[in-house]
Every structure is written in C-alpha cells, then in structure tokens.
Amino acid sequence: MDLGEINPVLLVASLMVAATPLLLAAIGELVVEKAGVLNLGVEGMMIVGAISGFAISVETGSPWLGFIAAAIGGAVLSLLFVLLTQVALANQVASGLALTLFGLGFSALLGQSYVGIKPPSMGDIHIPLISDIPVIGPILFQHDPILYVGIALTAAVWATLKYTRVGLILRAVGENHDAAHALGYKVIKIRIMAILFGGACAGLGGAYISLIRVPQWTEGMTAGVGWIALALVVFASWKPWRALLGAYLFGGITVLQLNLQAAGVAIPVEYLAMSPYIITILVLVILSADKSSAPASLGRTFHASH
Amino acid sequence: MTTPLLSLQGLTKAYPGVVANDQVSFDIGEGEVHALLGENGAGKSTLVKMIYGLVKPDSGTMLLRGQPFAPPEPRAARADGIAMVFQHFSLFDALNVAENIALGMENPPPMGDLASRIREVSETYGLPLDPFRTVGDLSAGERQRVEIIRCLLQDPKLLIMDEPTSVLTPQEVEILFETLNKLRSEGTSILYISHKLEEIRTLCDHATILRLGKNVGECVPAETSARDMAEMMVGSTLQTPERGGREFGDVALDVSGLSVPSPSEFGTALRNVHMTVRKGEVLGIGGVAGNGQDELLGVLSGEIQTTADAIKFNGQPIGKLGPTARRKLGVLTAPEERLGHAAAPDMSLTENALLTGSVREGLESNGFLKWADTKNFAEKIIEAFDVRTPGPENAARSLSGGNLQKFVIGREVLQNPDVLVVNQPTWGVDAAAAASIRQAILDLAAKGTAVICISQDLDELMEISDSFAALNEGRLSAPRPTTGLTVDEIGLMMGGAHGMEVAHV
Numbered sequence: 001m002d003l004g005e006i007n008p009v010l011l012v013a014s015l016m017v018a019a020t021p022l023l024l025a026a027i028g029e030l031v032v033e034k035a036g037v038l039n040l041g042v043e044g045m046m047i048v049g050a051i052s053g054f055a056i057s058v059e060t061g062s063p064w065l066g067f068i069a070a071a072i073g074g075a076v077l078s079l080l081f082v083l084l085t086q087v088a089l090a091n092q093v094a095s096g097l098a099l100t101l102f103g104l105g106f107s108a109l110l111g112q113s114y115v116g117i118k119p120p121s122m123g124d125i126h127i128p129l130i131s132d133i134p135v136i137g138p139i140l141f142q143h144d145p146i147l148y149v150g151i152a153l154t155a156a157v158w159a160t161l162k163y164t165r166v167g168l169i170l171r172a173v174g175e176n177h178d179a180a181h182a183l184g185y186k187v188i189k190i191r192i193m194a195i196l197f198g199g200a201c202a203g204l205g206g207a208y209i210s211l212i213r214v215p216q217w218t219e220g221m222t223a224g225v226g227w228i229a230l231a232l233v234v235f236a237s238w239k240p241w242r243a244l245l246g247a248y249l250f251g252g253i254t255v256l257q258l259n260l261q262a263a264g265v266a267i268p269v270e271y272l273a274m275s276p277y278i279i280t281i282l283v284l285v286i287l288s289a290d291k292s293s294a295p296a297s298l299g300r301t302f303h304a305s306h
Numbered sequence: 307m308t309t310p311l312l313s314l315q316g317l318t319k320a321y322p323g324v325v326a327n328d329q330v331s332f333d334i335g336e337g338e339v340h341a342l343l344g345e346n347g348a349g350k351s352t353l354v355k356m357i358y359g360l361v362k363p364d365s366g367t368m369l370l371r372g373q374p375f376a377p378p379e380p381r382a383a384r385a386d387g388i389a390m391v392f393q394h395f396s397l398f399d400a401l402n403v404a405e406n407i408a409l410g411m412e413n414p415p416p417m418g419d420l421a422s423r424i425r426e427v428s429e430t431y432g433l434p435l436d437p438f439r440t441v442g443d444l445s446a447g448e449r450q451r452v453e454i455i456r457c458l459l460q461d462p463k464l465l466i467m468d469e470p471t472s473v474l475t476p477q478e479v480e481i482l483f484e485t486l487n488k489l490r491s492e493g494t495s496i497l498y499i500s501h502k503l504e505e506i507r508t509l510c511d512h513a514t515i516l517r518l519g520k521n522v523g524e525c526v527p528a529e530t531s532a533r534d535m536a537e538m539m540v541g542s543t544l545q546t547p548e549r550g551g552r553e554f555g556d557v558a559l560d561v562s563g564l565s566v567p568s569p570s571e572f573g574t575a576l577r578n579v580h581m582t583v584r585k586g587e588v589l590g591i592g593g594v595a596g597n598g599q600d601e602l603l604g605v606l607s608g609e610i611q612t613t614a615d616a617i618k619f620n621g622q623p624i625g626k627l628g629p630t631a632r633r634k635l636g637v638l639t640a641p642e643e644r645l646g647h648a649a650a651p652d653m654s655l656t657e658n659a660l661l662t663g664s665v666r667e668g669l670e671s672n673g674f675l676k677w678a679d680t681k682n683f684a685e686k687i688i689e690a691f692d693v694r695t696p697g698p699e700n701a702a703r704s705l706s707g708g709n710l711q712k713f714v715i716g717r718e719v720l721q722n723p724d725v726l727v728v729n730q731p732t733w734g735v736d737a738a739a740a741a742s743i744r745q746a747i748l749d750l751a752a753k754g755t756a757v758i759c760i761s762q763d764l765d766e767l768m769e770i771s772d773s774f775a776a777l778n779e780g781r782l783s784a785p786r787p788t789t790g791l792t793v794d795e796i797g798l799m800m801g802g803a804h805g806m807e808v809a810h811v
Contacts, residue, residue: 165408165414168401168405168408168409169409171398171400171401172398172401172405172409175398175399175400175401176396176397176398176399178396179396179397179398180409182360182380182396183380183396183409183410184359184379184380184381184384185409293400295400296399296400
C-alpha cells in the first residue's frame, strides 16, 4: 500500500471530470422537477445523448458539433416523454421508465458500428498565466470547455429560478398547476419547455462520458449515472448549488476510491466501490434536514378542466 | 340611465349533459356591490369564469362600459380591469407573499418596489401583510388578504369574489366588509358570490339569483328577507329543521384530558380537551378550519389512538380501540373529506356502504362478503336520504358533492349509532340537501343518540346544536348552551380575529 502515489492535484482535477456528467444530468432534471414533472428517463436520454454525440463527432471530426448533436438527441428523446405525459396524459413514472428502456436499446442499435473507435479529442483550455499557476492552475483552469459549461449552467439555473420572472412562473407551475392555470399561465407549454431542457442537459451529460470521460463507445456506458442524477436532485432538495456539491462529492469519492484500490489499500474492493453512494447519500440526507420539500405538483398529471 | 359597468346579455354555456348557464342576463353598475346567489350547481362559478376569461360562452355577449367584451384568457380580463378572488385560493404555498402577488400581475415591478407597494396598499385598506412571509405559514384570513391585495394592486374596476367568507371568523368577516365598503366608496364594483344570505343582506346593493343555470329573479337584498331569497334559490318552500323538545340521558361519551400530537406535519396538536355528550344531545364544535378539527375527528373515530382513559363510552375506556372496534360498540364517525376519507372515490356505492357498515349491519361472515345484503343496505341509504344516482353500482366519484354527502351521512345514520361524530356535514351542499341532512341528525338525536357536530358554519351549529364549544389551536373551550349565545361571544370563543389586527379604515 502506498498512499504517497496518490497525487492530490490530479485527484481534485479528475473528480471534477468524473462529476460533470452527473451534474449536467442533475441540473436538467432539477429544472424538470421544479416544473412539476418527474421524468425517470434521465438514463435513457443520457445514453442517447452519448451515442448521438459520439457518432456526430466521429463523422464530422468536431467534438463541438458532437455535443450540440447530443443535446438535440436528448431533447428529441424527451419529446417522446412530452407526447406521452403532456399530450396523452400518461402516467409519468411508467413513461419515464419506458423512456430509459427504449433509450438503452435504441442507443445500442445506433452504436453498433462505433464500438472500438476513438472520437476526436476536444482538448483542454489553456489560459496563459492563470492556467500555469501551480496547484490551482491544473485543478481549476486546465479542463475541457464543457466542464465549465456545467458550472455555468448551474449558476444560470440558480439565478433564473431565484431572480427572474421565468423562474418564478416555472416554480409556480410546479407548485400548484391548477392555481397557475387559473392565473392564465400555460402549464403544459411551460412543462414541455422544461422537459426539453432536461433532455438536452441529460444528452450533454451522456456525451461528456462518451467523448471526454471515457472517450469511446460501449453499450450501456452511462452505467446508472442517470439514476444517480435523479436521486441527487431529491437529496439536494431541488437546490442547484447543492446538486453541484453532491455531484462533486460523488465524483470525488468515486475517483478517490479508484485511487485507493490502485494503491492497494486493505479494504475489500466491494466496500470501496459502494462508498461513493453511501457517503453522498449520508451527506445530502443531513443537508436536506431543512424545511424545503418537493414541488407540490411533482409527478401529478395536469388536465385543464373548467 | 348611465351605462352599466358590465352588462351580460343572454350568456349560455353548455357542457355535455348539462346546461351550466342558460340565457343569463344582468347588469352590474359602477360602484355597485352585486350579489350572485344560487345553490350548488346553479352555474355561478361557470358564469364568473366566463367573465374572467377562463371559459368561453357558447353564445351571448358581454359589454364592458358599452364596449363588446370577450376576454380570450384571464390576462385579457385582468388588462380590462377585472380581478377575481377565488373560492379555493389560487395561491402557491411554497412561495412568499410578494412572489404570489407578482404571479398575478402582468408587469410586476422589481421585488423591492413590489414589497413596498404591497405594504402601502395593505395599510391603506386595513389588511396588514408582510410581503416576505411564506404563504404556507399564513392563516386562512391572511391568505385571503394576499388574494385581495393581488387584485387591488391592479386597480380593478370589477372585483369578483367567490365565497370569500366561508373560511373566516366573524371578526375577520367584519374586517373584510369594511375593506369592501371602502372599495365601493372609491367606485369599484364588486360581484359577490355567496350562499350566506345574511351577509348578502348587509353588504350587497343588488342581487341576481340563479337556479339551474337560469336567472330566476333579482332583488334588493336589504329589502328582502333571507327566507324569501333562499326560496327563490331553491324554487320551493324551504323546510326549517325542527328540533323536538327532548330530555338528555346519561353521559354517552366522556372525553377528559385528551392531548395528542398531530399525525401530520402541518396539523394541529390537541391540547387538554375536555367534553361530555349526553344521550340525545347535539354538541356543536365551531372554529376556523385547521384548529384541530381533523385531529379531533381522528381521535374520536379511532384513527388516532390515545390513552385508554381519555375517551370513555358509557363509562368504558375506548381510547386505545381502533375504528372497527368502536363501530362495533356504537361510536360512528363521518369525516369531512368526502372523496378519499369518507368514501373511496372509485369504488361503487355498494362497496362504500360495506366499508363502514360491515360490522354493525353484519355484511360479512367468516371473511366472505354478503353482496346481496350490502346492496340492499346501499339501496336503503339511497332511498331514505334521497340520493340522486342511477343506482348503487355507480362509483362514489360520479355523484355530486351534495348527493355523496347525503350518502355518507345516511350510511352512518342508518346504522343506529349510540354516538355519532360528524365533521362538516353540509360542507358544499346546497340549501335543500343541507336542511335534510340537518333534519336527519336532529331525528337521530331525538331517538337518543349523542351527536357531536364539528362545523365551520355557525348558522348550522346554532340551528341544530344544544350546546356549543369552539376549537382554537387545538384547545376546546368549555361547552355552553346554544340558546342565548351571541355572535360576538362565539367569535371570542373561536379566538377572535386570530391575531389579525382590527382594520383601521
């Protein structure tokens, strides 16, 4: 066992990379749930985003186009959820589960010819001077651009929900859709926009795994990140910065336990592998002891009746 | 003659199977408080929804100050100076007062400015309100203030109020009326929907009465007796429940030192409740909703268990018994919430009859159900209580509120209880059905049943109960004989204006 082999700077830098797919998916789902919709199809939208992004960036050679395609792919799949739950008024839980199963199968079909290929690399940003600061530079300022997009998105979602009218209306729709309807807000329209946003975010998160984190395509490569994102939203009490904290905590412990395994720590691998889940849940449960609760209309089908 | 503010001409709106409004016409003048009266299902709500742009009329026109007016959506109606305070508050519990108000405005100013305007308007109209409090923490009276201030900030020409006083204490009603009178004096017209006739007589200048979607008459409330108005609403002579003179027997139910925490997070704990009900006595329990009514019913029905000695039935401790064991003894309850608590919405009336009747009516043997007997029992309820339904195989949900209420009350009454506890027996029920339910309760008491009637309708309690007590924050006042009790005294028993300051208008 040699803990000295673990490089703290590399550790912190890689935890941010490990956390980003989770963060992107969780922020998208947070907006969806704030609007009162429970979309359990995050995993499916992520994997479809992963293959869309992978395929397009391999074909065009541009990772940027790949990420745009991933967002569109995720959003298109979420459109299926829109049709089921907002137009046909189907049960959200069942529709979400169906979306995940469909997404996993469909992505495997799309990805058959992409197994074993290496996608074009996005490259990390490098800002002169700032990126060269010892310790801080490699940790904070030498990542790929999408990682910063994730953080910016968190800030944007937080500010939008807290300070803007759009955010207020979104929260109102999620809180009491009948009252929002009575005041003349278009409940269904607002929810559709939120679901599409959530789909796009999940798609980005999936593509982050296939293009940056792992850089390759394998079937089912999201490996449950979508489910963790769903749990994260709940444990983060629907608060964007807490979702960021939870994602980084989860990413951090995942990376740390891999390092510990590599260093040969005398703890059974199984315990190390389960540690990220346990610790993240513990911390977020303690944090969520405050009064904040789920949006009151979460998961309820809205039907405009007079 | 001056042009009326709003003129409705031949408004008609039909839904599949029912004509909600049939050629309704009337005018609302400038600065007039106009009452809209009618039983449940008379079409009052549909009519105001048309004015507010939530529902489009099938035919007919509206004129606002002589100009054609057909709002496609509530925003348009608001832009034209129509504001509405909803019967079921359209508020968002998790948001604060200022955010709630901003949601009801077209172009809300920044939050800081809005907060100071809320303070300013609320002071002017004697409705003090803190813009940054979370709405979920407010009392019913304060929540209504939020709605009213949301309307006032838009400087409305016509304020529509749908059953505004149903959740208020008498003192709170007084504050509201002062505010409405001040608005009238400033030239705002008010369309006031209620079925509380005395209120309409004190407040309103003019009344339109709807029955089955038709305008059946107009009157000047101050010059018409409440009874006449009620009969116009019902379309027939109203029977006042009769209370036979009766002797009270021994104490049937004795509750002493009852304290229980609330099972739900937002509920009210009961604190040291004492009461006794004698055979043949009707005890009325008043109080504003949310002061422990649901918890009291739960404790008496056995849904919430407590120490054995806290509740005694004929001297026998029953505090630890569950609902079925209590039913067997003869303690029956009918909760407030019809769909979901008193009845299972998607089950048939027969099945619902079985749910509470199986023990006393012997509807099961060795775990098998006796469907034929159950169906007979359900038919007996339908027959005896004039429940309007095609038959007992219909789902509880398909009945109108009043009919289902007759069914759930009748179901308990026909089981010949020794003690009957009812919560809001006539809530949302029209005048004729309410009268028959009250009569059934009185008949039961005349046969020697001890009845506890929990209600927010003070008129009802005055009408049927022999003694009156009030619940306030989980505490029950000492019961007093109903005869000779004044509204002021009742208001004080109910806890006054619940910490709301008296209006300084």
